[in-house]
Amino acid sequence: METKIRGLPDAYFHKILYGIVFLIHKHNQYLTGIQIAFGTQIGSGLTFSHFSCIVINSGAIIGKNCTIFQGVTIGSIRGIKGGVPTIGDNVIIFAGAKIIGNVKIGNNTVIGANAVVTHNIPDNSVAVGIPAKVISNNSKNIVKYYI
Incomplete structure (x- = not known):
């Protein structure tokens, strides 16, 4: 059985979270070198x-x-x-x-x-x-x- 977080399956939640973390990582990399x-x-x-x-x-x-x-x-x-x-x-x-x-x-x-x-x-x-x-x-x- 798949767990839902506010109507989203876990897989979607993890993809969204990974995307946010990835963007923050790239932003910091750009700012600091x-x-x-x-x-x-x-x-x-x-x-x-x-x-x-x-x-x-x-x-x-x-x-x-x-x-x-x-x-x-x-x-x-x-x-x-x-x-x-x-x-x-x-x-x-x-x-x-x-x-x-x-x-x-x-x-x-x-x-x-x-x-x-x-x-x-x-x-x-x-x-x-x-x-x-x-x-x-x-x-x-x-x-x-x-x-």
């Missing part, structure tokens, strides 16, 4: 320091208290099957950085401007360059300043 796909898991305290050109894949996981600057891409290789990034807690991702594929970014980590991350980065690290390399295992002062 930030694309966060449905299904992205985001911890509390996520901060976008500057809006514009930020793209986050639907399978990505972002931990608590992360800061993301403009021009950042957090994406997959060959769709979700190729793996998506997992970002730890208290991570700072500076402008233009790209985090691509099935990589894990550790807690309290800093990703430098325009870095391209294609492999795992351990906790408490600072990674820069193309491809990103760890240049320090002491990110404490940088993280404390931004978070």
